[in-house]
Amino acid sequence: MDLPLDLLGNALVSGLLLGGFYAAVTVGVSISFGMLDIVNIAHPAFIILGSYIAYICNSTFGMDPILASILATPAFYLLGMAIYHVYDVSFERRGDSGLRGLAFFFGILFITEVSLVLTFGVDYRLVEATYIGQSLHIGPIDLPFRLLVPFLISLALMGGLHLYMSRTFIGRAIQAVAQDPLALRLMAADPSKIKRIAFGMSIATASIGGAILIIIQPVEPSIGRDYIGRIFAICVMGGLGSFGGALIAAMALGIMESFTSTFFGPSWSPAVSFGFLLLTLAFRPSGLFGRA
Amino acid sequence: MRNPVFILWLCVAAALTFGTAKLIDNPYVFFAGYVVLQYIVLSTGWNILGGYTGYVNFGTAAFFAMGAYSTVVLHKTVPDLPLPVMIAVGGVISGVIGLGTGYLTLRLRGTFFGIATLAMSVVVQTLITNWSFVGGSRGAYVVRPDTTEYFGIDYIEYLFLLMLALSVIAVGVARAIEKSRLGYGFATIRDDELAAEATGVPTLKLKLLATALSGGFMGMAGAPLPYYVTYLDPASGFSLSYAVNTIAMPLIGGTSSWLGPVIGAVLLGTLQQVATVTISSALSLLIVGLMLVGFVILAPKGIIGWFAPKGPRK
Numbered sequence: 380m381d382l383p384l385d386l387l388g389n390a391l392v393s394g395l396l397l398g399g400f401y402a403a404v405t406v407g408v409s410i411s412f413g414m415l416d417i418v419n420i421a422h423p424a425f426i427i428l429g430s431y432i433a434y435i436c437n438s439t440f441g442m443d444p445i446l447a448s449i450l451a452t453p454a455f456y457l458l459g460m461a462i463y464h465v466y467d468v469s470f471e472r473r474g475d476s477g478l479r480g481l482a483f484f485f486g487i488l489f490i491t492e493v494s495l496v497l498t499f500g501v502d503y504r505l506v507e508a509t510y511i512g513q514s515l516h517i518g519p520i521d522l523p524f525r526l527l528v529p530f531l532i533s534l535a536l537m538g539g540l541h542l543y544m545s546r547t548f549i550g551r552a553i554q555a556v557a558q559d560p561l562a563l564r565l566m567a568a569d570p571s572k573i574k575r576i577a578f579g580m581s582i583a584t585a586s587i588g589g590a591i592l593i594i595i596q597p598v599e600p601s602i603g604r605d606y607i608g609r610i611f612a613i614c615v616m617g618g619l620g621s622f623g624g625a626l627i628a629a630m631a632l633g634i635m636e637s638f639t640s641t642f643f644g645p646s647w648s649p650a651v652s653f654g655f656l657l658l659t660l661a662f663r664p665s666g667l668f669g670r671a
Numbered sequence: 672m673r674n675p676v677f678i679l680w681l682c683v684a685a686a687l688t689f690g691t692a693k694l695i696d697n698p699y700v701f702f703a704g705y706v707v708l709q710y711i712v713l714s715t716g717w718n719i720l721g722g723y724t725g726y727v728n729f730g731t732a733a734f735f736a737m738g739a740y741s742t743v744v745l746h747k748t749v750p751d752l753p754l755p756v757m758i759a760v761g762g763v764i765s766g767v768i769g770l771g772t773g774y775l776t777l778r779l780r781g782t783f784f785g786i787a788t789l790a791m792s793v794v795v796q797t798l799i800t801n802w803s804f805v806g807g808s809r810g811a812y813v814v815r816p817d818t819t820e821y822f823g824i825d826y827i828e829y830l831f832l833l834m835l836a837l838s839v840i841a842v843g844v845a846r847a848i849e850k851s852r853l854g855y856g857f858a859t860i861r862d863d864e865l866a867a868e869a870t871g872v873p874t875l876k877l878k879l880l881a882t883a884l885s886g887g888f889m890g891m892a893g894a895p896l897p898y899y900v901t902y903l904d905p906a907s908g909f910s911l912s913y914a915v916n917t918i919a920m921p922l923i924g925g926t927s928s929w930l931g932p933v934i935g936a937v938l939l940g941t942l943q944q945v946a947t948v949t950i951s952s953a954l955s956l957l958i959v960g961l962m963l964v965g966f967v968i969l970a971p972k973g974i975i976g977w978f979a980p981k982g983p984r985k
Contacts, residue, residue: 418782469968479967486964493957608790653794661775
């Protein structure tokens, strides 16, 4: 097959940039699902919530969406802590986190989505910023700032979280809590407090993820669902709880989706992540980069 | 109560339901009743997997729409096929899909199955959206006859009757499973899969059976849909509200017995029909979401849990 080289190059680059963005929306689930074993399928709904907050700040105060999302992280952090508290009291302590815990998050996903529909309607919303719409040209390759800025933010977010998790006491405690809560208790740390902090952080990342989502594409309440498959596919593929693995898996998925939409049409790209998720689950459930 | 006696009582209840609906003599009763009955089939089907074995299926919409779209295909290729045959075909297709998904994911932890089903509905929707034979994203029209040649009743009454029969079958099968060896096998999986495996319960085989049965019933519930709505597009066929309702109904009614999904479906289904007419459909969905979260937190055993005798049995 004769492929035009610059089309191929552009598809590759935009896939990489898209993958960086996927990593940022996945990182919250890497914490909650990968480290804490909480199957927060409502995570995409919080990302959409983040998008709408960025949208409100942008359209009423003319604020930069990313700045707005960073300012909103404390609120998301508190929201996450509150949700974990309810989850902990109602399900984890009763040892009933399976069916009912999942249904709980599914309900939250649905409530958030319907509330957004009732408040904002089903129209697509978008934000305005000076860097949206411009591109950097390197030879035949286009680097749109609309994708480049989210990519860089995402790398910064991943790097920051990685440092936090490996260097600080609380970060290490979060990594430890999924492995051995009892040993953590002996180190004078309360597992449920550590989990509350970690879950708060995971929801806080949704604020930033939401802002960069609305920079990349217009948002309406139900698009969060498209991301559920992607997020969990990346999280599982990268090996649960591994940031580096998630980043590589996100980029692999981004490139594959970009090629699919370039050569087969964009309406097929949602199927890519699911196919990948199923194959991963069927043949290598510990993830491509996980410890077996 | 023995199974044949139970089935007899179910049939009596079904006949009474149809008689009452006929007495009210308002076509809207059949339209609204059809939806409630459809949810009885859906939530009973869901509960065979979700309630009895403890595996959560978020992909109701995919199974349901698969049944509906198989009818669309049959309607276009062999339009003379009677509807009951189409329902059976839809059930078989959804059952096989359920079996396939289960085979790929059920060997893993239960949560992976849930995630996979959720992602699956997105993908099946992508496939249907890109399939122009069934209308693609524009949707498909199905012409509904006014009357049927069978009993000379209105077509909507015929659909209502079919869905009533499906409910009887679904509830009958669910109860028969519950009281059988199979049901105890399912319960061991729900309570402690590792221990069940260790004592020689063929867990994978049982789970696959549950997935296939559950998917089959959901497909059958969806198969008459094109004739009910006469216009089917992917966005409405794959609506998330099917998944939410189908999970909310058994959990609100109670998942441990066949009665729970029926109570949940009748209660929530009727409530939504009323709320959609009097308030708005978006708000009625919000009510369902809030009730789901409220019930799983506050009443983990559902409505039938309120009446169950206190004891160690879950």
